[in-house]
Amino acid sequence: MSGLFRSATCSDILRIGEPFDFASGPTPFSSPPYRHLYRKRMSSLSSKANWSRLALFATAFISGAVVMALEILGSRLLAPVFGNSLFVWGALIGVILAAMSSGYATGGWLADRHKSGAVLGWLLLGSGAWTFLLAGVGQPVMFKVSAWIEDPRWGPCFAASILLAPPAFGLSGVLPALLRLSIADLGHLGQHTGAMIAVSTVGSLVGTWGTAFYLLTWLGSVTLVAALGGVQVTLGLLWWWRTAAVRSGAAAPAIGGLRLITVMAGGLGLILLGWLALHPIAVLPPPLYQEDSPYQQVRIRDDDLLRYLILDRTFHAVMWKVDPVELFLPYSQMMMAALGLHPDPQRALILGHGGGSLAKWLARRWPGLKLDLVEVDPSVVRVAEQYFGYEATNAHHVYVKDARVFLRTTDARYDIIWLDVFARHLIPFHLTTQEFFSEVRAHLNHDGVLAVNLSSTGDGADRLRSYAVVETLRTVFPQIESFGVKGPWRTASQKVEPENLIFFAGVPVARMLHPEFAARVSELVAQRRLPVELPELLATRREQEWPRGVVLTDDYAPFDILVGSGRPESGPLAMVSH
Secondary structure, eight states, X not given: OHHHHTSHHHHHHHHHTOOOOGGGSOOGGGSHHHHHHHHHHHXXXXXXXXXXXXXXXXXXXXXXXXXXXXXXXXXXXXXXXXXXXXXXXXXXXXXHHHHHHHHHHHHHHHHHHSOHHHHHHHHHHHHHHHHHHHHHHHHHHHHHHXXXXXXXXXXXXXXXXXXXXXXXXXXXXXXXXXXXXXXOOGGGHHHHHHHHHHHHHHHHHHHHHHIIIIIXXXXXXXXXXXXXXXXXXXXXXXXXXXXXXXXXXXSSOOOOHHHHHHHHHHHHHHHHHHHHHHSOOOSSOOOSXXXXXXXXXXXXXXXXXXXXXXXXXXXXXXXXXXXXXXXXXXXXHHHTTHHHHSSSOOEEEEEOOTTSHHHHHHHHHOTTOEEEEEOSOHHHHHHHHHHSOOOOOTTEEEEOSOHHHHHHTOOOOEEEEEEOOOOSSOOOGGGSSHHHHHHHHHTEEEEEXXXXXXXXXXXXXXXXXXXXXXXXHHHHOSOEEEEEEOOTTOOGGGOOOOSEEEEEESGGGGGGGSHHHHHHHHHHHHTTSSOTXXXXXXXXXXXXXXXXXXXXXXXXXXXXXXXXXXOOOOSTTTTOOO
């Protein structure tokens, strides 16, 4: 009996995991003496085939989930160094697609020349080991790449190619190897292939939604990357063990001396990589607090005098710990000039909450001003309260919404609107367009004032961005006044270009050139209702006319203009926005 089952035909049947259909024709086992043996053997083969199919589909599901989880995580890993821009997403998606394409081809080639189970094991072990490396040394590698390649397109492309392409390559090679193992009946080739690809795609969907909606927020990016590496290594070891067991014909594979040494060395290497993934090498100083929100990486850093809110790679708020309410940054002091342009402001709106710097100061100095605050990221709202001392008063209302969504869903009109949502390396394109500024204008009273903060280094790329924003503003607000404000520790003798451009728009801005405005500012400063630094900052007014720029619309907002010339985080006030 055993000899018959070792025949070439039955050997092929066992290899592909499908029992031969003995009912389709006469066989030696259809006669009564062998019928009970046949049934017993068929029951065993059917059980093994079902287990094999379950293992194949589970592997397809898991590998599909992991590759998409890594793609989602890639954007979060790249963000502290390269930002979270359209260029970064384009680079990431392109690199992953290229890796998957080559992985499919290579996996199929390997599966045709080697045992498919062994191919699965080595591909999963290799991708898992590289994922451990990604968690352990990803940050220093990305900073090195950003120093070598400053281009906002090719820098993230090269970093993603080094860090994310290898695991995407390995995980994609898994699918053709699985198909090689699963396809037993050429008459149902389409059915087998479709089922396997469908399961892998469902896994990709689960990996995408699970990572974006839940896991990233629960675990954080680096811990989640390490966990995904562990999943791949575990699955690879299971396939390697199963393949070795099948070869030896035993429940546990027999391992020779040299092979044992190789296996032990590989196991030790995986353990070391796993330890490195759980103890990553960091370039940035350890934060006081860090979390991965649905929108960005949120970090809080401290030094002896100041506390910083960092979103991805941009400093968005700076708080002086000696007096957390006072406005520390000159740009925020300058923006308060809007209060002097309106004779009696009653209601105001802040788009972009950040660390709550403007709101805290207004709560102390203008307690009767009704204030709506709009911030898209709930994590930013929370850290403003927990780490920057913002407490909403009865006159303040915080809305966790996108700025345009808020404007479309409210009928409120305001005396002053502060727009403070632009980071240096990236400004949300939908908040720079003609349509957006028209919505803002519709929510301003006739004598209302708009104040806009735009970070700038003054170099060529940032100048083009400034020209475009000004040109677009002018299509809605014909009267604009501009001011260039330097950082808090820089003096005029340093001859440094402005750090922040502040724009005031609306009917009242024509009064900024009149003596009455200077007198009102002095009066409010004396009453401590405007920052004492404001009269000096008013001297930074831009005298020359702005050159013509591109009008930005919802349909046309070139990203190479909006991206400016942002650089990775490099100093305490390198790129302050809020």
